Amino acid sequence: MLITLRKGEEKKPADNENLEIEFEVIAQNLEVPWDLDFAPDGRIFFTERPGRIRTIVNGKLDPDPWASLSVFSRGEAGLMGIAISPNFENNGHIYVYHTYRGPEDHIWNRIVRFIDKNNRGEFDKIILDEIPGGQIHDGGRVKFGPDGKLYVTTGDSGNSSLAQNLDSLAGKILRINADGSTPQDNPFQGSPIWSYGHRNPEGLTWHPETGTLYATEHGPSGHDELNVIEKGGNYGWPKVRGKSDGEDYIDPILESGSGTWAPSGTSFYSSNRIPTWKGNLFFVTLGFTPGGGRRSLHRVIFKQNNLRTVENHTILLESRNDRLRAVEEGPDGYLYITTSNRDGRGDPDSGDDRIMRIKVSSSKN
Known part of the structure; x- marks a missing residue:
């Protein structure tokens, strides 16, 4: 609309x-919704600051979090930035900053990686940790x-x-x-x-x-x-x-x-x-x-x-x-x-x- x-x-x-x-x-x-990125299969992934990664599939919001x-x-x-791997079709990797x-x-920030499995996200690993954080001036884009x-x-x-x-x-x-x-x-x-x-x-x-x-x-x-x-x-x-x-x-x-x-x-x-x-x-x-x-x-x-x-x-x-x-x-x-x-x-x-x-x-x- x-x-x-x-x-x-x-x-x-x-x-x-x-x-x-x-x-x-x-x-x-x-x-x-802090950030969004586009998967090659047409899904739109986005973050919500309280800690949810969500998807829009075929133009409709999935009511359940992806992760x-x-x-x-x-x-x-x-929860702030999100980035989909350039090799997503092969590895299913998605990165977020929180x-x-x-x-x-x-208070710290870090980058973590998830893997897309059966249209849901499975935590994989911490990529980079102990970035100084706070209630102000947190940056956050990846x-x-x-x-x-x-x-x-x-x-x-x-x-x-x-x-x-x-x-x-x-x-x-x-x-x-x-x-x-x-x-x-x-x-x-x-x-x-x-x-x-x-x-x-x-x-x-x-x-x-x-x-x-x-x-x-x-x-x-x-x-x-x-x-x-x-x-x-x-x-x-x-x-x-x-x-x-x-x-x-x-x-x-x-x-x-x-x-x-x-x-x-x-x-x-x-x-x-x-x-x-x-x-x-x-x-x-x-x-x-x-x-x-x-x-x-x-x-x-x-x-x-x-x-x-x-x-x-x-x-x-x-x-x-x-x-x-x-x-x-x-x-x-x-x-x-x-x-x-x-x-x-x-x-x-x-x-x-x-x-x-x-x-x-x-x-x-």
Whole structure:
């Protein structure tokens, strides 16, 4: 079914292209669907923060979880990212990132692997453990890159000094092999760290042609960022906020200034279904401030032959109500979005939370 925008939402034409956005509800009455991924057999897998991995099969939500696990779910902590193995058809592997409470009440995050057996998930093994966690700044995105490696975003867990500490996994983007081992070509010998100096990165995506890696990141009361991620790069937190104008740190290619976006998931669009969107980057946001704009779907267009320079940055939807957590391009060429209205910071409405598919139609204007 197609839904109308909620009170306080504004639908905008897509850069005067005579296109309008509508949302088709794929699943509803969910509890903080944090992330989603698409299996080659057509199933959509997604996580719910309290600890459930669920599936949508042939367009219908399976009422029973594919798998459940015990997690520490408070504040920003819980079950977060999900990534399906590029070799899923042969190994059935699915990876998730979650928070747990360890000995002496320490809060940690870890990556675990499940195996798909008879359409249900069976726990396999812990892939990477003892990533500092907390009720804030937990990162949580996991994705396989075009190189077949698993990339992971981690927050500073509320301890900003850890972001510059190469002996800690907090405040980093990590890169590991599918079995949890460290690739030999990582920038720091024997370490899963790929880049550092991050506050709370929550989105990862690669340009479909060049393989350039991008990440979205939460700043402190403004200065939210879109970054190009370089091997071994230092992104400055907590020594700088936003652009440093110096040579020691890598500056964002786009930032929110004094306003707050609270950016989360991000995805490049590669389909021919909407030709004018091809090669554009999209990201969704959780925040709402007068200076930073409402909770939104953002579109980023890069200068031709220069994927580090933003030519145009527009907002296709603004909402006072919906906190938008994940955006992914599906195999059908549509963008899929999850809401995060039941996470304790939102304004839940009937049907929340939801997974929606963006439908684009020609404007009557």
